Amino acid sequence: MSLDVKNAIESGKTALGIEFGSTRIKAVLIGENNEPIASGSYDWENSYVNNIWTYSLEDIWKGLQDSYQKMANDVKQQYGVTLKTVGSIGFSAMMHGYMAFDKDGELLVPFRTWRNNITEQASTKLTEVFNYNIPQRWSIAHLYQVILNQEEHIADISFQTTLAGYIHWKLTGEKVLGVGEASGVFPIDLETKNYNQTMIGQFNDLVAPNNLPWKLEDILPKVLLAGENAGVLTEEGAKLLDVTGELQAGIPLCPPEGDAGTGMVATNSIAKRTGNVSAGTSAFAMVVLEKDLSKVHPEIDLVTTPTGNLVAMAHSNNCSSDLNAWVGLFDEFAKAVGMNVDANELYGTLFKQALQGDPDGGGLLSYGYLSGEHMTHFEEGRPLFVRSSESNFNLSNFMRVHLFTAFGAMKIGMDILLKEEEVKLDQILGHGGLFKTEGVGQGFLAAALNVPVSVMETAGEGGAWGIALLASYMANKENNETLEDYLNQKVFAGQQGKTMSPDPKDVEGFEQFMERYKKGLAIERAAVDNLK
Template sequence: MSLNVKSAIQSGKTVLGIELGSTRIKAVLIGEDNTPIASGSHEWENSYVNNLWTYSIEEVWKGVQDSFQKMANDVKQQYGITLQTVGAIGFSAMMHGYMAFDKNERLLVPFRTWRNNMTGDASRELTELFNYQIPQRWSIAHLYQAILNQEEHINDVSFLTTLAGYVHWKLTGQKVLGVGEASGVFPIDLQTKNYNQTMINQFNELVAHKHLSWKLEDILPHVLLAGENAGVLTKEGAKLLDVTGELQAGIPLCPPEGDAGTGMVATNSVAKRTGNVSAGTSAFAMVVLEKDLSKVHPEIDLVTTPTGNLVAMAHSNNCSSDLNAWIGIFEEFLGAMGIEGDKNKIYETLFKQALQGDQDGGGLLSYGYLSGEHMTHFEEGRPLFVRSSGSRFNLANFMRVQLFTAFGAMKIGMDILLNEENVKLDEVLGHGGLFKTEGVGQSILAAAFNVPVSVMETAGEGGAWGMALLGSYMINKKEQESLEEFLTDKVFVDQSVKTVSPDPKDVEGFEQFMERYKNGLVIERAAVDNLQ
């Protein structure tokens, strides 16, 4: 096996996927059988500067270079060779946000991430204008809000893109996006698989009185579908990615995608009636639809698969951040006791405690709102833990409620899809950090959605692996072979899957928690309004 892998590396038959997530940048190299053979990662955190969540450009490149170098070092250690070329590369990142550049390729304002709930007026106006849900996170909402705010930089915008689009552009010179990523910038026409031209015209008319120096269609990245070529690594790009200078230029790149799209690919959830939940810093459930929704729902975003099929997304800004902070407190306690605890073991132990708790969490209540939460209409967040004098406050219930609330806001959106829109869903595939402890996150999510939840053995590989698979599809697909066929026949054919079906008592307990969650939102509102 090792010799075959070594040969594949030397002959450039591998594919590299790199994803810039909220807390980690990960590089995954896959072999000819589409399984990971080397990886590297870089931890990072967003900063809250001048009331904005952001990452600096320097941090972006430091993280990309570090994750690549660690992956390359992994290749060297395992196989004794220097990585000089690969068959294809793909980049993905957290979706949405705002990166605006002038004609000299200068970033006009600091990168505004998806986490910023500062575009409420723009979101409302555009949703009404288009009769199509435009969430606050979307790039077009950020652009229009900057126009409404009369920000000085607006007239200088020459190019607007996302984080994935930016990295791809700097490495290839190509101003492109995969259709899934583009669907979080501006609405996509499902017939043309391109930006909705009618809505582009509406937007241009809306801002015509501003006499801007650009039209919307001139500043947006070009849209590409999965499998299409998105340029090659330039000499400058190769030096930017690999600071050692070993990596060769000329490697083809596939269209850059968002973390929603790579999550679909990594869970083989790109066919209709399939769904997946990504649970990390944020949580989002995605369901590939058989038909359009009956009306606009503020809680439901519409994006697409990497091939341009319609997807309903129930997205919550907050998921595991507050949970991770509580785990950190337990880790600190162990340290104060002179006990050195393994972090993975701490997570596993506390997660398993959650399964021992009362079905409804013992009357406890928690909101992990580190940032604002659009699903429940909060422009800012205040993490809260609340209990009454009659609550059953113990470790098991505490941990159970922390996991319940991680899915709480997302559950509100999913109830709209399943109950109001009667969307059919056969099962949900779970991926992300919350599913690493076997059976725990699955059981909680199965109770929340009342559908079977499956986790694949590759669930921990995440979006970087999904991005590598998109690169593999581009260079290895047969003529007319769809992405769905490629994934089912070439990637997941022998995949081990573990499924948890919902327990009726757990479903009832989660519904009881959700009543408490909704009723308690007035407490969260009071905290946001009165606590700085």
């Protein structure tokens, strides 16, 4: 096996994906069978500087070079080969945010990440003008807010892009974005798979009184679809990526994508009527739509797959953090009575206990709002656990309710899609920490959405693998082979996954819990307003 892999590495029959997540930059090299053969990662954190969440350019390049070097060292250690070339490369990163450059390619203001909620005025106005939901974190909301603020640099803008687009530009010279990433910059026309030209005109008219020396279409990156060639690694780019100078120039790159798109690819959820739910610190569901929604919903983001199909996203800021804190409390108790319990065993025991609870959680209620929750209109959070004197307070119901509430805010968004908009879903694929204990989080998600939920063995591979697959698809697709066919036949064929159908009793119990959850939001509001 390793001899085959060694030959593939030496002959460049590989693909490299590098993804910039919010806490980790990860590089994954895949072989001819699209499975990971080497990896490297770099941990990093955003900084809060002058009321802006940001990452410095120095950190961006240090993290890229470090993760690449660790991956190259992994290749050397495992296969005895110095990495000099790969078949194709792809970059992905956290979507949205604001990176604006002048005509000399200099960054005009520090990178403003998706995490900044500083564009409410712009977001509200653009949503109204376009009749299309423009969330605060979108790049166009940042740009318009900069204009509303009359910031000094606006006349000097020559190019605006995202983090993934910036890395790609510096390594190839190409100012491009994959359509999925571009869909978080500006709305996409589903017919042309390009920016919506009507809305571009509306934006230009809106900012015309400012007499800016540029038009919006002049400063945005070009939009490309999955499978299209997005340039090659330049000599300068090769030195930026590999500081040892071993990596050769000329390697083709696929379009840079966002972390939402790479998550869809890594879970094989890009076909219509499919979706995926990522459940960890936050929870978000992405559903590939068959048609437009009937109206604008502020709770629902609309983006696209890397192939340009419409995706509805229901995103909640809070999922498992408060649940983890309660498990930590049980861990402290175990230690206090002289027991050392393995973390996996502790989680497994407590999660399985939830299966014994009453269908609705026994009348208990909790909110895991460590931070604000836009889905339910909270600018700050207060984690709460509440019960009435009549409720059935025991360990099973306590754990059940904390698992239910982890999906609570996201379910409000999903109910808009599934009940109000009558979106059809054949299955959802779950990935993330909440699904590690077999059959618990998966079963509760199936109950929350009333849809079969599958968990794949590869669901933990993540977005760096997803962008490596997109690079592989660009380099290895045959004739008119679609990305969907490529994933089904060459990546996920024969993969084992476990599917759980919703239990009608649990579905009804979850609905009862949600009635309580919605009524109890007044308690959360009182806590936010009165507990500082």
